Amino acid sequence: MELIFEKSKAGRSCNLLPPCDVEKAPLAAEIARQKAPRLPQMAEIDLTRHYSALERRSHGVNNGFYPLGSCTMKYNSKINEAMAALPNFTDIHPLQPENTVQGSLEVLYLAEKYLCEVTGMDEMSLQPAAGAHGELTGLLLIKAYHQANGQDNRRKMIIPDSAHGTNPASASMAGFSVVNIDSAADGRVDLDALRAVCDENLAGLMLTNPNTIGIFEKDIEQICQIVHQAGGLVYYDGANLNGIVGLSRPGDMGFDVIHLNLHKTFSTPHGGGGPGSGPVGCKKILAPFLPSPRVIKNGETFTFADAPQTIGRMKAFYGNFLVVVKALTYLLTIGGQGLTDAAEMAVLNTNYLMKKLDDIYDMAHHEISKHEFVISCERIKKEVGVTALDIAKALLDYGIHPPTIYFPLIVHEALMFEPTETESIETLDHCAAVMREIYELAYSNPEALHAAPQKACIGRPDEVEAARNPRLRYNFE
Numbered sequence: 001m002e003l004i005f006e007k008s009k010a011g012r013s014c015n016l017l018p019p020c021d022v023e024k025a026p027l028a029a030e031i032a033r034q035k036a037p038r039l040p041q042m043a044e045i046d047l048t049r050h051y052s053a054l055e056r057r058s059h060g061v062n063n064g065f066y067p068l069g070s071c072t073m074k075y076n077s078k079i080n081e082a083m084a085a086l087p088n089f090t091d092i093h094p095l096q097p098e099n100t101v102q103g104s105l106e107v108l109y110l111a112e113k114y115l116c117e118v119t120g121m122d123e124m125s126l127q128p129a130a131g132a133h134g135e136l137t138g139l140l141l142i143k144a145y146h147q148a149n150g151q152d153n154r155r156k157m158i159i160p161d162s163a164h165g166t167n168p169a170s171a172s173m174a175g176f177s178v179v180n181i182d183s184a185a186d187g188r189v190d191l192d193a194l195r196a197v198c199d200e201n202l203a204g205l206m207l208t209n210p211n212t213i214g215i216f217e218k219d220i221e222q223i224c225q226i227v228h229q230a231g232g233l234v235y236y237d238g239a240n241l242n243g244i245v246g247l248s249r250p251g252d253m254g255f256d257v258i259h260l261n262l263h264k265t266f267s268t269p270h271g272g273g274g275p276g277s278g279p280v281g282c283k284k285i286l287a288p289f290l291p292s293p294r295v296i297k298n299g300e301t302f303t304f305a306d307a308p309q310t311i312g313r314m315k316a317f318y319g320n321f322l323v324v325v326k327a328l329t330y331l332l333t334i335g336g337q338g339l340t341d342a343a344e345m346a347v348l349n350t351n352y353l354m355k356k357l358d359d360i361y362d363m364a365h366h367e368i369s370k371h372e373f374v375i376s377c378e379r380i381k382k383e384v385g386v387t388a389l390d391i392a393k394a395l396l397d398y399g400i401h402p403p404t405i406y407f408p409l410i411v412h413e414a415l416m417f418e419p420t421e422t423e424s425i426e427t428l429d430h431c432a433a434v435m436r437e438i439y440e441l442a443y444s445n446p447e448a449l450h451a452a453p454q455k456a457c458i459g460r461p462d463e464v465e466a467a468r469n470p471r472l473r474y475n476f477e
């Protein structure tokens, strides 16, 4: 496909500006650019076609099934977008006086309240811009707490080997040293391994529940107790709340701090880099350290305030506000019972698809899953040389976005499916039929799978090269 700069023709434009009717005020020479910017010059029709063509080359949840595990690519209702596009939300300035933006402050206030209710936490900050940013924020709360208690020695953060890769990265960014513990044979936290690493230097534990292979930590209360007894705090990675939201609450399980991904569970679109939102909720003991500013209610008036021992600002202004508007719209339209129904349907869809495949594919475990399930293609690879990557690429030819592959690391040749609650039984049946067809192909014609995809506009890019040396600028020379 031709790039926009290659399509550019000198003199073409989309501007229909009226003639200038005020005196020109030229910029001072030292701040004016010397050469005109090299912007592409195109008529509006060609520009529209260019972007429409780009859109057709990508796959989003509006195009088809997108069971990308750990990402919760659910359908997001258009009403969320409509609310976030209201001029009273889009046309405000972050430095406007509080009394002129009472409605927007109420949005932040209500979103915090509802998300506290959903998670079983006491207080919340909507400032972090993404899940990993929420992790960093939550960990800084834990650090500030230990420091305030004169226990700065507590720098050890325990992270199970099934954790999302962002967990150890955030912990080390926050100044903790990461101690990994291996999972038990059933994929859950090994309590003895946990006890063995708890000591007076323990800062806390980071945990995902349901964990990354989609199963619920049944000993969760005991896990929290072990960490608390050693003086540590327990962090809940709540990015994947979709299988338990409205059914059980991390706060009730014993967790002290949590981050959520509004751009997963709470129905705001993601992919392509944002914008996201990773609110952090906590119990009362951590609330004094929450980022500034917070929104509080004084009688009938909403106003900004600082927590007494705040860790400071985590982001300019008040977080990604319009993402919060979308999430609040979702919460208000679906309601409490709706959240519970959504989680139950997400779990049902996951187990339905898993059951439709478990007679031929090897599952990472054989119990009820929550929001996602994991297939291991290790046996297929051994028998016929077809890998998880081959299967993922083949799915593209059937109009299905591949599941997450090679994650979690504890499952070899992993394919991780997360169907979400918004998919119909027909879509799940179609996916199961495609996966069965691919399985047969693996044994009858493995070459066809090595050569997949045949219909996608890009075959198999050199992923290492693409990640290490991305070419993001047009070379004009």
Ligand SMILES: *Cc1c(COP(=O)(O)O)cnc(C)c1O
Pocket (backbone or CB within 6 Å): 070, 071, 130, 131, 132, 133, 164, 166, 208, 237, 239, 240, 261, 276, 278
């Ligand atoms: C997606 C995810 C994250 C990171 O969220 P980002 O918004 O991409 O930073 C962290 N933990 C888990 C379990 C996730 O699934």
